[in-house]
Amino acid sequence: MIKHHPKFELLQSYVNGELPASLAIGISIHADMCPECQHSIAQLTEQVAEHSFEEAPVRLDDLKSDSFTSFSDDIAEDDLFESMISNITFNDDADVVTEALKREVVFRDKTYELPTALSRIELGKAANIGKLSRSRLQLNEDEIHSSLLHINPGGGVPAHTHKGFELTVLLDGSFTDSRGEYNKGDFILLDGTFTHNPVSQNGCLCYTVANDALHFTQGINKLLNPIGSFIY
Amino acid sequence: MVVEQTKLPTGVSHAKSNGMNENIDHTQLSEWLNQVADKRCKIAFTHLFKFFAPKIQRIARSKFPNEAQSHEVVQETMSNVWRKAHLFDANKGAATTWVYTVMRNVTFDLLRKVKSNREDNLSDDIWPIAEGAVTEDQAYEDHLESNQLLRVIDALPEAQQQVVKGFYLMEMSQEQLANHLNLPLGTIKSRLRLALAKLKVQLGEEND
Numbered sequence: 001m002i003k004h005h006p007k008f009e010l011l012q013s014y015v016n017g018e019l020p021a022s023l024a025i026g027i028s029i030h031a032d033m034c035p036e037c038q039h040s041i042a043q044l045t046e047q048v049a050e051h052s053f054e055e056a057p058v059r060l061d062d063l064k065s066d067s068f069t070s071f072s073d074d075i076a077e078d079d080l081f082e083s084m085i086s087n088i089t090f091n092d093d094a095d096v097v098t099e100a101l102k103r104e105v106v107f108r109d110k111t112y113e114l115p116t117a118l119s120r121i122e123l124g125k126a127a128n129i130g131k132l133s134r135s136r137l138q139l140n141e142d143e144i145h146s147s148l149l150h151i152n153p154g155g156g157v158p159a160h161t162h163k164g165f166e167l168t169v170l171l172d173g174s175f176t177d178s179r180g181e182y183n184k185g186d187f188i189l190l191d192g193t194f195t196h197n198p199v200s201q202n203g204c205l206c207y208t209v210a211n212d213a214l215h216f217t218q219g220i221n222k223l224l225n226p227i228g229s230f231i232y
Numbered sequence: 233m234v235v236e237q238t239k240l241p242t243g244v245s246h247a248k249s250n251g252m253n254e255n256i257d258h259t260q261l262s263e264w265l266n267q268v269a270d271k272r273c274k275i276a277f278t279h280l281f282k283f284f285a286p287k288i289q290r291i292a293r294s295k296f297p298n299e300a301q302s303h304e305v306v307q308e309t310m311s312n313v314w315r316k317a318h319l320f321d322a323n324k325g326a327a328t329t330w331v332y333t334v335m336r337n338v339t340f341d342l343l344r345k346v347k348s349n350r351e352d353n354l355s356d357d358i359w360p361i362a363e364g365a366v367t368e369d370q371a372y373e374d375h376l377e378s379n380q381l382l383r384v385i386d387a388l389p390e391a392q393q394q395v396v397k398g399f400y401l402m403e404m405s406q407e408q409l410a411n412h413l414n415l416p417l418g419t420i421k422s423r424l425r426l427a428l429a430k431l432k433v434q435l436g437e438e439n440d
Contacts, residue, residue, distance in 0.1 A: 017336040021344060021354055028358045046325060049332030053287050055255055077286075080303065085281050088311045089274045095315045117357050140348050 002034050002185040010189075011037065015044040021139050022146040022209040026169050026187065028117040029207055033185035107133050107150035112172055112205050123148070131155025149206045151175065156199035164211035166190045173204030261327035262320075269317035280331075281310055288335050295339060301346070308338040312361075319361055333361055384431055392427035395420055 006014070006027050013019050014027045031037045103119045104111050107126065122138035131152035139146050143164075148171075151157075156175070168188045175182055177196040182188060190196070192212075261283065267276035285306050292302035312334045320330045337355035345351050385396055394413060398404045406424070410417045 015336075017340040017343075017355075017359075021340075021358070024340075024358050025354075042325070045332065046329045049326065049329040050256070052291055052332055052335075053256060053284065053328045077289075081281065081285055081306075084285070084307050084310065085274075085278055088281075088307070088314045089272075089277055092272050093315065094269075094272075094318055097316075097319065116360065117354075119357055120352065120354070140350050142348075 001183060002030075002036075002187075004182065004186040004188050005034065005037055006030060006187050006189070008040075011040055012044060015041060015048055020141050020144055022137075022141055022144050023167065025117045025121075025139075025146070026167050026207060026209055029115045029169050029171070030185060030187040032115055032117075034187075105135075105148065107148075107205065108152055110203075115171065115207075118207070126150075132157065144209060144211045146207070146209045149208045151198075151200040151204050151206075153201065153203040155203070156197065159195055159197035161192060161195045163192050165192070165209075167209040168198075169207040171205045171207055173200060173202055175200040175204050175206075256328060258326050258328065262322045265313075265317050265320045265327050265330070266322070268314065269320065277314055280313060284313075284331055285310060291335070292339065295343065296346070301342065305335065305338055305342060308342070309335045312338065316361060330361075333359060337361065388427055388430060392423050392430070395423045396427045396431075399424060 010019070010023075010027065014024055017024075019027070027037075031041055101119065103114045105114055105123065106112075118137070124136040124138065126133045126135045128134075132155060133150040133152075135148045137146040137148065149168075151173075166189075168182075168186075168190075170182055170184050170186045170188075172184055174184065175198045177198045179196070182198075261280070264273075264276040264280045267273040268280065288306050288309055289302055292305035293299070296302050296305070309331070313331060316334070320327065337359055340355045340358075341351075341353045344354070385393060388396065395409060398409045398412070399406065404412065406417060406420050409415075410420045413420070
């Protein structure tokens, strides 16, 4: 049962296409498993589409501003549009579509089917520390890092916090922290103020996005801080 | 406990919003789209173009700094409408919603290209235009990760690159390479060994 969902504002930005690819992918993965959010996304899309394509009322500002196109600009635009139409319709072919292939990934001898949103993204080789395995997804978004994180049964990430944000979408399995249990499909977005210590009894695979290295907060685990950037 | 969730259909229910705008003739737009899909009708497409293009242009102009890019959005979006019209399903939503999706996807990919210099066109995987379907020519171009491999090879020192490309891509023998490059066979062998060791490290640890 999915209990954690993206906030309304996040869904709105997703529909508008304004999020970085990594976050848009996280929402897409969640929505694939969550009929409730699918429904909200469909509604929001319909609304924003309706709004985008209604006739723009002519405002007084437009008439005064420099951006108001002159008569000759209009003619130039008409010509441009005419040539676009003939270019586009010159070829009668329609795109052939096929069933999306399912891409699989293996972590520690367990095979997982990846969500469609991840089907074409380059995946780095897995790096392992103890019960954790992590593969970077090559999205090239500077300080934002996206990965697949696999936790073997009984493993966990020591208590840590982030300077930035940390998104976890559970692709398979479950984990728990002090706030409770998280299951397949849950969308968990934490900001830098929250400290947690996720543990996975039966193992799990997560899609993670973070914009800064994690910072371990407890006792001996502080020694792990140099590898904080390893995990997320 | 691992709860196996049944895979739910990703069907988007057609939400009838109360805010349906009076000044958009949705039935007409759907009809034109269907004519484009079924009959490749250029007249219907021209109607669609005249309705959507100026609006797409105006929206794109607010997202991109230069005019050429906003024209690119118009051209790409309308060209996708022409080539993918058969993926539109009037039972699942309004024509405006479908065209908006196409436009948003084109815009997203172009913005990503401008900002991150990535031409990976991820949008159709993130916001599918038709459920469970991908356009054939976009499918898994780099399934075997050959682009990644080539990029790593290109990062090798020139001398090692020559040997790797000759041996693996042009399938020359080590002897042929020695002759071709006018080098002792031992040099070819050691360059190849060095290059492979580097590739191994690169492919394993790249981007960490």
